[in-house]
Amino acid sequence: MAKVTERTEADRALKAGHRAMWARGDYPSVAAEIIPGLGKELVDAAGVGPGDRVLDVAAGTGNAAIPAALAGADVVAIDLAPELLETGRRLAEQRGARLRWQEADAEALPFDDGAFDTVLSCVGVMFAPHHEAAAGELLRVCRPGGTIGLLSWTPGGFAGRMLATVKPYAPPPPPGAQPPPLWGDPEHLRALFGDRVTDETAGHHTVAVERFATPEEFRDYFKQRYGPVLSVYESLADDPARVAALDTDLAGLARRHDRGTGQGRLAMDWEYLLYTAHRSPV
Template sequence: MAATGIGPGRRVLDVAAGTGNVAIPAALTGAAVVAADLTPALLAAGQKLAADRGASLTWREADAEDLPFEADEFDVVVSCVGAMFAPHHRATADEIVRVCRPGGTIGLISWTPGGFVGQLFATMKPFVAPPPPGVQPPPLWGSEDHVADLFGDRVGGVVAEKRTVRISAFASGAQFRDYFKANYGPTIVAYRGLDRAAELDAELAALGDRALVDGVMEWEYLLWTATVV
């Protein structure tokens, strides 16, 4: 919250908000928050979480590439490992800029290409069909150069900082693999109809084992903030 100045009275949009892991804390600061996501099931789960925590905010079904909001409608537009999964990066960046007022703040958290989740996508790549033309890999949003190219001179005051989050939920690479096979969308898709499942099983377990150090993984992400000019 500190990186984007979210607080009382600020109009905030969380793009690809999922179940509201950013939107709900933002609302609890007193900000006027809209959580937008393409998946109704995630919005429904988020509404329940918000009610349990006493947070008041608006939930909207919305495509990150075609946001149903007016130009300059928000003081702050954020996305935490959400908008990076929209298939067309420039269209998503264009929409984020459009709905954020001049002088407003954009704040993005994205997994980096070289970090653990970027390595996960690289590991799965040989097992999935090539993407349609124009679709770019999600971890590119964790590249400072790529994000700079997407937003260009439409923003200023850019701050880009690589950080890590410590994950201690997995005792082994196999446990990590099994959890992601059951719960993580891109991994579920990679296994769908796959006749080389045993090979991918081994690759993902090995990836997890390499990343585990004393029972902890360090997952790198890019925290990127800027002001709309």
């Protein structure tokens, strides 16, 4: 019994840390300015339509949930961070979308088995630390024959490399936590879902990011606004040498990925995996 209590307390502390991480900075601006169209792309790929019961897991500000609602679906959007959900509510109201927002953990969804026709996540559930637990919950709440739709950064793409760049500077991850970009590896998803899904599709795509004039502008934007990067910088507050080294590494990453269009701005292609599958009927 004591071990169970210890695990529960450790998990609560871990989730509290994740909640605080995503509340830091300004993730709503990152979602709006860097990846505004990815949510609708996922909704379209999953075939969401009128009357579908849809769950958006780790929904953030509703990048996928809002387009799903506008497509006529009955949508619930869940996230660990209530600050992101509050922004999502405002955005949905501005766009005339009606849906339900609920604070919840992707690894312990508060819904009945088979409650949804479609379960989505757009660069969201990939950040849940325990991949098997999260994948099991996605499947559990999806009805037999229903659709799982995921859009995730790939390990070898720009965002995956950005997370890999900051990892050596970060505190050690908790036991059992797995790297988020693994969700962008089709083989990892096959290992997670196994024969519990059918009709899998997995395609690599890129989103063009031309928001930044210089590598340094990119670096400063993400160190000030993006929770996973900002939190690492905060952990280095008393080590200016490591802060300077991370500054150099992040700017260098952007410089290496610039397509060099000659238009006076960085032009980068960020790779992601678009995955869909049907939950097996048995």
